[in-house]
Amino acid sequence: MACVNALQWLTLTRHGESTGNVAHQAVLGTDAEEVGIPERDADIPLSDTGRAQAAALGRWLEALPDDERPTAVISSPYVRSLDTARIALAETSFAAPRIQIDERVRDRELGVLQGLTARGVRNRFPEEAERLRHLGKFYHRPPGGESWADLALRLRSFYRDLQSAAPGGRALVVAHDAIVVMTRYLVEELTEQEIMEIEKEPIANASVTRWRHDGSGLAPVCYNDRTHLAAAPVPPPTAPR
Known part of the structure; x- marks a missing residue:
């Protein structure tokens, strides 16, 4: 991706x-139609495990060579991402850039x-479930979404930008699973099917995906890497949100 x-x-x-x-994990395998999250999506906080994972991410940042440490840090405005960035940078001793x-x-x-399980979508919005089946996940746009x-x-x-x-520069982006996936789509110029x-x-939560400029463009280094989380209390990869 040239940009x-x-x-x-x-x-x-x-x-x-x-x-x-x-x-989300709690309702897997049940008949629940709603996940039962009281906050709006932007306000969902980290769990205690999530805070430990963010600290582990910060220790990974601290261990990076000087020429790999971020010169720009950008975060999603959502609480769970912004708090991850803040906790991680608090673990570092180098002069970290201001979070943008x-x-x-x-x-x-x-x-x-929003807030529905797959069963809830099928039962409450059967026409949307059919549109998703017909269009495929990549192009299906739910009403208002x-x-x-x-x-x-x-x-x-x-x-x-x-x-x-x-x-x-060396950019660190703290965001969401869909952002990680679609960045790979753009950087590596993949197809819908791929x-x-x-x-x-x-x-995985607090996993790391990286690309490095190899002289001709950004080349993949790692994807969804969790090795830095080995010492933190880490559950299996979780559902979105």
């Missing part, structure tokens, strides 16, 4: 485990389907 090729390093991480992730907040890296908006293709549009804008603001196959593997 990020001027960066030296691009590192993305998903926020630590949130109380919303815990709520950018709404373009917020989570995918689900519109009328976004498709995965919509994410690509706002991320293209975000990365163009990031490149202009920090040419040759990225939807990759998306089947859940992005």
Whole structure:
């Protein structure tokens, strides 16, 4: 993707485990139609485990060589991402850049389907379940929400501005699983079929995905890496939100 090729390093991480992730896990395998999250999506906080994961991410940042440490840190405005960034940077001793907040890296908006389980979608919005089946996950846009293709549009804008603001820089983006997946789609110029196959593997909380400039463009270094979390209390990869 030409609009990020001027960066030296691009590192993305998903926020630590949130109380919303815990709520999603709790209803798996049940007949629940709603997840039961009281907060609006933007206000869902980290769980205790998520805070421990964020601290582990910070220790990983602290251990990076000087020439790999971030020169720009951008976070989703959602509480679970912003708190992950703040906790992680508090673990470092180097002069970390100020956290920039950018709404373009917020989570995918689900519109009328927000807070529903798959069973809830099928029972309450059967026409949307059929549209999803027909259109496929990449292009289906729920009423009031976004498709995965919509994410690509706002991320293209975000990365163009990031490149202009920090040419040759080392960017850390703290965001959401969908943002990590769609960044890979853009940077590696993948097809719909390729990225939807990759998306089947859940992005772990506080995992790291990285690209490094190899002289001709950004080349993948790691995807969904969790090795730095070995000492933290880490549950299995969790559902979105």
